[in-house]
Amino acid sequence: MALSARDRLIKSKKNNSYGELRGKILVTLCALIMITATISVTVFLTTKGLQSFLVNSVSPIEFLTSTNWNPLGDNPGYGAFPFIFGSLAVTFLSALIAAPIGIGGAIFMSEIAPSWGKKVLQPVIELLVGIPSVVYGFIGLTVLVPFIREYSSGTGFSILAGTIVLSIMILPTITTIATDAMGSLPNSLREGSLALGATRWQTIKKVLIPAALPSLLTAVVLGMARAFGEALAVQMVIGNVRALPSSLLDPSATLTTIITLNMGHTTYGSIENNTLWSMGLILLIISFVFILIVRYLSSRRKI
């Protein structure tokens, strides 16, 4: 009954083709889980977020444009405009502060001091990323808010405090991506420009920044996406009032801070609770928009 070598190989228990199939099924399953997670996040939050409009017949136009947020009054109003405005305001203002510093730091690392600048700044940025957002909020609360209170008439809780906290938080995001963008530029660009007699600043301004512009903008947009979605750090310093702010030193509220504050103590299924889910839906939609902008920018990348 001696089997030939060929038969032994075919009948061998060590035949790995089952393992191959099993492995393929396993990893495909994991990929499917990721798809399922994404789709279920979208579907669940969309259906829940639309309930306030469909079931409680809150007018979407009122929700998006009215400044009257008074869900518990006799004549309840569900205008979320002040919060949408607050979110957009802190996002843009913090990007306005963080973008020049972050991109400047990136240029310093890649152009001015490539050898030691990177060795110093890289770990610094990694550490900044590592600080949890509540800690940023807590420092804002104990340092920034009293400081602003000292030099202004208000309580110190203000858009300004939220903006500063957020700009520090998104600084590492912007710097990291901008550094990668500058680093990926081919050296021939630098050498060509320098060989024409341009100074380093002229090279940076006229050659390198235009070449890296789509990637630099991506860095800023991703930083803004992070600022837009940040909840707790902002909530601790912004003051959380319903009124539309009239100056930088006024307290305000953002979509995330209102959700954080009210989700816990409103009854699940009530109109107020449902409008909070609608705000969540807005957050979801805006984060989609940020992705689309990033995609558009990366399709325009020249190098």
Next chain:
Amino acid sequence: MNSKIADRIATGIFTSLALIIVAVLVALFSFILIRGVPQISWEFLTTPSSTVREGGGIRDQLFNSFYILFITMLITVPLGVCGGIYMAEYAKPGKITNFIRSCIEMLASLPSIVVGMFGLLVFVNTTGWGYTIIGGALALTIFNIPVMVRVSEDAIRTVPPEQKEAGLALGITHWHTIKTVLIPSAFPGILTGAILASGRVFGEAAALLFTAGLSTPRLDYLDLNPFSETSPLNIFRPAETLAVHIWSVNTNGIMPDIREIANGSSAVLVLSVLVFNLLARWLGSIVHKKVTASK
């Protein structure tokens, strides 16, 4: 001459911008550590927190943070590594792969509060579990999985193709090559990425507010039966983590020593993240030396 002066000025501006970044970090760290480290004592780390009286510690919060992190990584690492293998080895260029990439990108850019709301909707309300550790861990999984997938995919892609080809040339199957050649070579990269991701999970609070809750039941650390109500290992109990504790103490706390507790907790949190970072570098390089021939 004019352009040379402009060049000097620009260099000065860029240098000062870089200095601002360094200064911000130094200021933040020294502030956290100088104010926080004196609060840290054995007693602070081992007494349970108190809601009204002075002198509460962070024992339960610290345990919860590590426990939720552990459960999250238990779910995320296998899922993320398998997802990374799929993306690096099995995904064929085309519409489906693009779609999966978009999914990962979208999960990565979800604001953490939105992840928390999804967790509240699905893992708290729909399942009827209420605030639980497992709900929090699942929410954090959604938050963490894109990072793990990207890290594993990158690590697998950086393995030299010759190693994989050598495996295939010996006649072993693709999956076997992945298991015995690619994963061991990619292991240091995956490990470093996983530890760095742990630091991020450890400090996350917004996704846990509505999923793991703001309270911890009375725990008996000698009770190790994971199905018992008072056991710290029970995954169906609410659990307030350290990061959530800092937030809730500052927003709703009524104890007289709020500042001291928050200072101490922030320092513990930041030091833990720092340890995660150092550990990631150190372990990564040690393992790398072990599994490869490089010096």
